Amino acid sequence: MESFDALTSLVAGGGVVVLSGAGLSTESGIPDYRGPSGVARRHTPMTFQAFTRDPLARRRYWARSHLGWRLIAGAAPNAGHRAVAALQHAGLVDTVITQNVDGLHGAAGSPSVIELHGRLDEVTCLDCGNLTSREELHRRLAEANPDFVARVAAVNPDGDVDLPDEQVAAFRPVDCGICGTGMLKPDVVFFGETVPPQRVSRCFAAVGQARSLLVLGSSLTVMSGRRFVIRAAKQGIPVAIVNQGPTRGDGHATVCVDAPLGAVLPQLAARVGAGAPLGV
Numbered sequence: 001m002e003s004f005d006a007l008t009s010l011v012a013g014g015g016v017v018v019l020s021g022a023g024l025s026t027e028s029g030i031p032d033y034r035g036p037s038g039v040a041r042r043h044t045p046m047t048f049q050a051f052t053r054d055p056l057a058r059r060r061y062w063a064r065s066h067l068g069w070r071l072i073a074g075a076a077p078n079a080g081h082r083a084v085a086a087l088q089h090a091g092l093v094d095t096v097i098t099q100n101v102d103g104l105h106g107a108a109g110s111p112s113v114i115e116l117h118g119r120l121d122e123v124t125c126l127d128c129g130n131l132t133s134r135e136e137l138h139r140r141l142a143e144a145n146p147d148f149v150a151r152v153a154a155v156n157p158d159g160d161v162d163l164p165d166e167q168v169a170a171f172r173p174v175d176c177g178i179c180g181t182g183m184l185k186p187d188v189v190f191f192g193e194t195v196p197p198q199r200v201s202r203c204f205a206a207v208g209q210a211r212s213l214l215v216l217g218s219s220l221t222v223m224s225g226r227r228f229v230i231r232a233a234k235q236g237i238p239v240a241i242v243n244q245g246p247t248r249g250d251g252h253a254t255v256c257v258d259a260p261l262g263a264v265l266p267q268l269a270a271r272v273g274a275g276a277p278l279g280v
C-alpha cells in the first residue's frame with residue numbers, strides 16, 4: 001500500500017514517460033514468454049540471422065506465425081491499456097514507449113506511442129522496402145496453404161504448437177507481392193537486429209525530458225528497454241516499476257509495485273483523477 005501511494009504521487013506530478021512490456025498484454029491473452037507464467041519458454045526466439053539465412057527456419061517461422069496471427073489479430077486492449085490511455089488524455093503521461101508489437105496501446109486510444117520493436121500487423125520487404133499489411137499477407141498465405149490450419153488444428157488444438165517437421169515442410173511461404181521476389185519479414189525487431197537509431201533517439205529524448213519513468217509489465221531482461229531505465233536513473237529521474245515478479249531494473253527504481261497491471265492501473269488512474277478509462 002505504501003508503494004502504491006508513492007506510485008500515485010509520482011504519477012500525479014505529471015510529465016510521466018511510460019515504458020511498457022509484454023506483461024501489460026498478458027491479460028489480453030498474448031503470452032508473455034518471460035513473465036511468471038512463461039518460465040518454461042517453449043520456443044527460442046527467432047534471430048534475424050536465422051530468419052534471413054536459413055530457409056527452413058524461415059519456413060518454420062511463417063508456419064507457426066500463420067497459426068498465431070489469429071490470436072494477435074483477435075486480441076483486444078485490456079483495463080491496463082485503457083488506464084494508460086486515460087492517463088495520457090488527462091495530461092499526466094506524455095509519451096508511451098512500448099516493447100510490445102501488438103498495437104494494443106493505439107487500440108486503447110493512446111495518442112502518442114513509440115513502438116520500439118515495431119508492429120506485427122505490418123510486413124516489410126527486405127528487397128524493395130515496401131510496407132504492406134499483415135492482414136493482406138495472411139490472406140495470401142491462407143490461399144497458398146488452403147488446408148494447413150485445419151490439418152494442424154486436428155493434431156494440436158491449443159494453437160501454440162511444436163509443429164511436426166512434415167507440417168513445416170508442407171507449408172508454402174510467399175514472397176513480396178509488390179516486387180514479386182523479395183523476402184518478407186514482419187516489421188518487428190528480431191533478436192540479433194538493432195532498433196532503428198532514429199527511433200531510439202526519440203525514446204532517449206522523451207526520457208530525458210520526463211519528470212518520471214514508469215515501467216509497466218517488463219522484466220527489463222533485454223538492454224533494448226533497460227537502457228532507458230539506466231539513463232533515467234543516471235539523470236536523477238525517478239523510476240517506478242509495476243510488474244509481476246522482480247525485474248532487472250529494480251536496483252534503479254525508487255518505487256516497485258508487484259501486482260497485476262489490469263488491477264493496479266485502473267486504481268491508479270482513478271486515484272489521480274484521470275477519470276473513467278476510455279473505451280470501456
Ligand SMILES: [Zn+2]
Pocket residue numbers: 125126127128129130176177178179180181182183
Ligand atoms: Zn518487395
